[in-house]
Amino acid sequence: MTDLLPADAGFADRLAAALPEGTLRPAEPRYLEEPRGRWQGQAGLVALPRTAAQVAQIVAACHAARVGVLPYGGGTGLVGGQIQPEGPPALILSLERMTAIRALYPEENVLVAEAGAILADIQTAAAEAGRLFPLSLASEGSARIGGCLSTNAGGVNVLRYGNARALCLGLEAVLPDGSLWNGLRRLHKDNTGYDLKHLLMGAEGTLGVITAASLKLSPRPAATGTAMIVVESPAAALRLLALARDIAGEGVSAFELIHRTGLDFLAEMLPQVRQPFAERPEWTVLIELGLSAGQAPEAALETIFAEALEQGLASDGVIAQSEGQRAGLWAVREEIPTANRMIGAIASHDIALPLSLVPDFIARAPEALAEFADIRVNCFGHLGDGNLHYNVFPAPGRSKSDYAAQRDAISRAVHDLCVEMGGSFSAEHGLGRLKVADLERYGDPAKLATMRAIKAALDPHGIMNPGAVLRG
Amino acid sequence: MTDLLPADAGFADRLAAALPEGTLRPAEPRYLEEPRGRWQGQAGLVALPRTAAQVAQIVAACHAARVGVLPYGGGTGLVGGQIQPEGPPALILSLERMTAIRALYPEENVLVAEAGAILADIQTAAAEAGRLFPLSLASEGSARIGGCLSTNAGGVNVLRYGNARALCLGLEAVLPDGSLWNGLRRLHKDNTGYDLKHLLMGAEGTLGVITAASLKLSPRPAATGTAMIVVESPAAALRLLALARDIAGEGVSAFELIHRTGLDFLAEMLPQVRQPFAERPEWTVLIELGLSAGQAPEAALETIFAEALEQGLASDGVIAQSEGQRAGLWAVREEIPTANRMIGAIASHDIALPLSLVPDFIARAPEALAEFADIRVNCFGHLGDGNLHYNVFPAPGRSKSDYAAQRDAISRAVHDLCVEMGGSFSAEHGLGRLKVADLERYGDPAKLATMRAIKAALDPHGIMNPGAVLRG
Numbered sequence: 037m038t039d040l041l042p043a044d045a046g047f048a049d050r051l052a053a054a055l056p057e058g059t060l061r062p063a064e065p066r067y068l069e070e071p072r073g074r075w076q077g078q079a080g081l082v083a084l085p086r087t088a089a090q091v092a093q094i095v096a097a098c099h100a101a102r103v104g105v106l107p108y109g110g111g112t113g114l115v116g117g118q119i120q121p122e123g124p125p126a127l128i129l130s131l132e133r134m135t136a137i138r139a140l141y142p143e144e145n146v147l148v149a150e151a152g153a154i155l156a157d158i159q160t161a162a163a164e165a166g167r168l169f170p171l172s173l174a175s176e177g178s179a180r181i182g183g184c185l186s187t188n189a190g191g192v193n194v195l196r197y198g199n200a201r202a203l204c205l206g207l208e209a210v211l212p213d214g215s216l217w218n219g220l221r222r223l224h225k226d227n228t229g230y231d232l233k234h235l236l237m238g239a240e241g242t243l244g245v246i247t248a249a250s251l252k253l254s255p256r257p258a259a260t261g262t263a264m265i266v267v268e269s270p271a272a273a274l275r276l277l278a279l280a281r282d283i284a285g286e287g288v289s290a291f292e293l294i295h296r297t298g299l300d301f302l303a304e305m306l307p308q309v310r311q312p313f314a315e316r317p318e319w320t321v322l323i324e325l326g327l328s329a330g331q332a333p334e335a336a337l338e339t340i341f342a343e344a345l346e347q348g349l350a351s352d353g354v355i356a357q358s359e360g361q362r363a364g365l366w367a368v369r370e371e372i373p374t375a376n377r378m379i380g381a382i383a384s385h386d387i388a389l390p391l392s393l394v395p396d397f398i399a400r401a402p403e404a405l406a407e408f409a410d411i412r413v414n415c416f417g418h419l420g421d422g423n424l425h426y427n428v429f430p431a432p433g434r435s436k437s438d439y440a441a442q443r444d445a446i447s448r449a450v451h452d453l454c455v456e457m458g459g460s461f462s463a464e465h466g467l468g469r470l471k472v473a474d475l476e477r478y479g480d481p482a483k484l485a486t487m488r489a490i491k492a493a494l495d496p497h498g499i500m501n502p503g504a505v506l507r508g
Numbered sequence: 509m510t511d512l513l514p515a516d517a518g519f520a521d522r523l524a525a526a527l528p529e530g531t532l533r534p535a536e537p538r539y540l541e542e543p544r545g546r547w548q549g550q551a552g553l554v555a556l557p558r559t560a561a562q563v564a565q566i567v568a569a570c571h572a573a574r575v576g577v578l579p580y581g582g583g584t585g586l587v588g589g590q591i592q593p594e595g596p597p598a599l600i601l602s603l604e605r606m607t608a609i610r611a612l613y614p615e616e617n618v619l620v621a622e623a624g625a626i627l628a629d630i631q632t633a634a635a636e637a638g639r640l641f642p643l644s645l646a647s648e649g650s651a652r653i654g655g656c657l658s659t660n661a662g663g664v665n666v667l668r669y670g671n672a673r674a675l676c677l678g679l680e681a682v683l684p685d686g687s688l689w690n691g692l693r694r695l696h697k698d699n700t701g702y703d704l705k706h707l708l709m710g711a712e713g714t715l716g717v718i719t720a721a722s723l724k725l726s727p728r729p730a731a732t733g734t735a736m737i738v739v740e741s742p743a744a745a746l747r748l749l750a751l752a753r754d755i756a757g758e759g760v761s762a763f764e765l766i767h768r769t770g771l772d773f774l775a776e777m778l779p780q781v782r783q784p785f786a787e788r789p790e791w792t793v794l795i796e797l798g799l800s801a802g803q804a805p806e807a808a809l810e811t812i813f814a815e816a817l818e819q820g821l822a823s824d825g826v827i828a829q830s831e832g833q834r835a836g837l838w839a840v841r842e843e844i845p846t847a848n849r850m851i852g853a854i855a856s857h858d859i860a861l862p863l864s865l866v867p868d869f870i871a872r873a874p875e876a877l878a879e880f881a882d883i884r885v886n887c888f889g890h891l892g893d894g895n896l897h898y899n900v901f902p903a904p905g906r907s908k909s910d911y912a913a914q915r916d917a918i919s920r921a922v923h924d925l926c927v928e929m930g931g932s933f934s935a936e937h938g939l940g941r942l943k944v945a946d947l948e949r950y951g952d953p954a955k956l957a958t959m960r961a962i963k964a965a966l967d968p969h970g971i972m973n974p975g976a977v978l979r980g
Contacts, residue, residue, distance in 0.1 A: 221930065224666065285800030392613055478700075
């Protein structure tokens with residue numbers, strides 16, 4: 037790769053002269069920070085284009101001048117993909133002025149949005165048309181769709197609707213040489229050559245900048261039902277999932293696993309969150325069904341629960357009988373990360389495993405961590421996807437800073453075991469800058485060589501998101 | 509690209525010496541023919557490896573010797589992707605000895621198969637485990653899964669389950685330099701770099717050879733119901749689809765559009781196929797619901813039909829009351845292609861359109877074809893995916909050979925209109941060698957340039973399936 041040059045004042049002046057006034061300005065601090073406070077960006081310039089043509093103009097100028105481009109969506113990424121802490125400062129390219137919902141086709145279940153549209157706004161637009169855009173994340177109030185697609189975001193509805201890439205029918209994007217690719221199809225079948233949209237999704241801005249997307253909507257379920265069920269073990273939880281899918285088919289929208297540690301943290305830090313069971317059970321699952329017209333989710337949940345009792349998988353359970361009770365059950369699941377943050381994790385792990393190996397992993401991980409004394413583990417997550425948040429905390433009374441020297445070794449132990457079992461060291465958050473070395477350690481050599489060849493072919497100067505995903 | 513050398517006797521002798529006896533042999537005629545009889549392959553050699561390591565060895569030897577590789581699955585492709593009519597003869601690489609189902613995980617809904625496994629055998633293995641592998645094609649009795657994935661095959665269940673790429677969790681593949689990529693994950697979430705599996709799927713063997721795949725199974729619907737409904741127009745058919753999905757959600761598994769011409773052809777060529785309506789209606793849809801336990805598909809179909817009558821979308825209908833009646837309704841749809849072949853099409857078009865524009869296309873196409881006198885059009889297909897088979901036939905009493913001079917112009921007119929309306933000139937069959945020039949005509953220039961850059965980077969000598977997808 038070429039040595040890059042900084043996006044300095046001289047470059048900015050030349051570029052600004054070719055763009056509408058106000059397109060370039062000094063980057064405010066908000067562009068230089070990220071949610072976990074792990075990285076700090078460098079002072080520099082932000083470009084705020086209003087059209088895809090302007091994005092193309094900006095990227096072409098950077099390509100010609102060998103200046104880096106740092107694509108910026110909602111800034112909610114957790115792996116540092118949107119922050120450049122070192123190297124010649126890149127031009128921050130924010131899509132925040134490109135927020136239009138360009139078109140909505142309810143009869144096609146398609147919505148076309150610009151990359152800067154906020155995820156929650158897209159969900160709302162779909163809902164107003166009687167449709168569902170099922171991508172749902174904790175950060176949906178500020179995440180932008182371009183970033184969600186570039187990182188192939190996950191969330192709570194992947195079990196039923198797939199991750200972000202499964203919800204995308206077409207893309208418009210600016211490629212590293214500044215050319216504008218118009219792939220904004222709204223087709224369900226299109227076998228006309230290499231699938232560039234799937235290549236850009238998951239590339240985290242290193243192969244181009246998404247400027248708009250054609251998104252797949254779904255019919256809204258007519259009725260939703262939610263239950264929390266006490267299960268005997270993670271293995272029993274998996275059998276319960278299979279049972280639920282036998283009974284409710286694709287109607288199972290969420291299936292979340294919760295360990296007692298999470299409920300303990302909740303009781304300690306957020307006692308106002310009402311817990312459904314008097315005695316906190318070791319393993320609980322939250323299950324949600326969204327069914328079509330004429331079906332009763334509560335009845336289906338009762339059938340599932342009765343069968344689970346009969347098979348010895350479950351010992352107790354609560355089926356929400358009102359919208360308020362539903363919200364209450366979800367609050368238990370959703371406030372666990374809040375309690376986690378209040379306790380302060382030593383290390384968080386966003387891992388995925390083959391579904392049937394999740395119980396094995398949970399059984400074997402304490403042994404892998406045996407050398408680390410005085411830790412607590414809160415294991416919870418999207419069991420239906422095999423996606424665990426396996427987070428390690430200090431013993432009571434101690435602080436995460438006491439464990440700074442052990443942090444990397446703890447993560448290494450968790451990831452080593454996970455990868456050994458055929459799992460992934462990044463299930464839904466991506467690589468960003470956090471996991472570049474992990475990719476080198478755990479990635480298949482043939483895959484890595486292919487990724488490098490693609491990067492060199494499409495972005496010969498290495499201007500796109502330098503330092504993310506692949507070492508520059 | 510490098511000039512390739514033929515897979516001649518000298519090359520074969522050197523390669524054969526390094527492989528188990530019987531791995532290489534002269535290619536029998538079956539490898540040199542394809543279903544539509546449009547191309548004829550060249551006499552040459554076929555390699556029949558038994559393991560991925562042997563595939564890697566063969567491709568590495570071809571890479572080193574600048575000899576082409578022609579990946580060969582079931583030989584059922586319709587666009588000449590598996591036939592090399594000209595150029596230095598490539599080594600035909602057939603996966604037919606790699607047919608193992610390596611593993612089946614019913615509790616994960618995952619099956620791992622070698623690339624040579626026949627699609628129908630995979631469906632059967634899944635069914636025996638109480639699961640569904642939903643990919644379903646006319647050629648499923650001979651198509652091999654490696655080919656289905658390489659071409660991103662479609663079929664009748666795409667509406668509900670997606671096309672082949674949506675059913676693949678991981679791949680094992682040999683890349684053009686002979687390196688073996690082990691990407692055989694069975695994870696639902698894995699965001700660890702560029703998605704090579706999606707790049708190989710749809711590349712039709714030009715970027716590597718798939719040797720095994722990890723496939724996504726589904727729960728089997730507990731009950732299935734089928735109806736044939738007479739609709740007022742293609743627009744009414746689309747509204748009926750939306751209505752059906754409002755009522756049955758993801759339960760709508762198939763939604764096929766049939767024009768009277770197809771029924772007329774059937775009556776003329778296959779009068780033994782019983783038709784459900786005394787007077788053949790202009791437009792009919794075949795709808796199938798697959799629902800989970802406790803739901804009655806017939807009742808849901810009755811609700812849909814009653815509502816369609818009420819809204820003036822439909823005028824008549826038949827709901828199958830038995831498995832025999834169901835099979836009878838499907839026979840009408842499935843025998844239309846047989847009748848088509850007996851009549852003999854001048855030109856067949858596998859096109860896709862944005863769903864809401866299908867009626868417009870059907871209305872405008874006759875005008876686009878106005879200059880061609882004495883033709884008949886049979887338009888049918890997977891309406892739920894916007895995928896039409898828009899096939900053009902001779903007038904009664906004339907033969908397709910009478911129209912040889914007009915054939916290309918007819919296809920040009922159909923494709924021009926389709927692409928102008930945002931559609932695809934290859935919905936599910938791929939490009940192969942048939943549509944290389946169409947890609948150059950209709951493809952986005954930035955996409956084409958990117959495809960060429962990827963091909964040159966990953967396959968610098970151009971050995972993989974030379975002449976397919978991109979001009980060599």
